[in-house]
Amino acid sequence: xxxxxxxxxxxxxxxxxxxxxxxxxxxxxxxxxxxxxxxxxxxxxxxxxxxxxxxxxxxxxxxxxxxxxxxxxxxxxxxxxxxxxxxxxxxxxxxxxxxxxxxxxxxxxxxxxx
Amino acid sequence: xxxxxxxxxxxxxxxxxxxxxxxxxxxxxxxxxxxxxxxxxxxxxxxxxxxxxxxxxxxxxxxxxxxxxxxxxxxxxxxxxxxxxxxxxxxxxxxxxxxxxxxxxxxxxxxxxxxx
Numbered sequence: 001x002x003x004x005x006x007x008x009x010x011x012x013x014x015x016x017x018x019x020x021x022x023x024x025x026x027x028x029x030x031x032x033x034x035x036x037x038x039x040x041x042x043x044x045x046x047x048x049x050x051x052x053x054x055x056x057x058x059x060x061x062x063x064x065x066x067x068x069x070x071x072x073x074x075x076x077x078x079x080x081x082x083x084x085x086x087x088x089x090x091x092x093x094x095x096x097x098x099x100x101x102x103x104x105x106x107x108x109x110x111x112x113x114x
Numbered sequence: 115x116x117x118x119x120x121x122x123x124x125x126x127x128x129x130x131x132x133x134x135x136x137x138x139x140x141x142x143x144x145x146x147x148x149x150x151x152x153x154x155x156x157x158x159x160x161x162x163x164x165x166x167x168x169x170x171x172x173x174x175x176x177x178x179x180x181x182x183x184x185x186x187x188x189x190x191x192x193x194x195x196x197x198x199x200x201x202x203x204x205x206x207x208x209x210x211x212x213x214x215x216x217x218x219x220x221x222x223x224x225x226x227x228x229x230x
Contacts, residue, residue: 040203040223040225041222042220042222042223043159043205043220045217045218090159102149103161105158106158107158
């Protein structure tokens, strides 16, 4: 089945130690999104890619970076994780065209910062 | 800019009964889309139902239906014959159309618990 896959599902890192989360998709969608979701809150968009074009949200800290080497893969890099960065990180994809612009979500990676 | 408001942090319902989750939104766009997403505990978020703003007819998907009141900017979700598997956090979201891709604006979420 076509899907959005996130690895790892659980990631533990130390304060200040760089960490990379990965997302892959078999949907061949043009757009890929990264969200941060803290407990019982709405997902907060960090940035998205439209093909290779990177679009950063204005309030996304510089500590968060992203790479999209090809259509299928997208990475979230946290350069120096702080305790406040502990959260669920969701990857999502959508078609660039189409009337509904539905987003398809991965299962998320839960990040713990020690 | 868009805003989405869900005023019910938590709701509960007995199995087989009906429950309605509220959502209001604000947007300056003429063409937009509204969604309800479901996020079960420890599971991924999935789309429940969607509505195009220019369609007057309310969307339905099996036990799920919406009451879309465009003038009032209201978009509530009705779940009929509630099942234990409906227990989840529900997010209302808006997507401004008119662009080739759209960013979702989420509401705060409503935790729904279905009791046996």
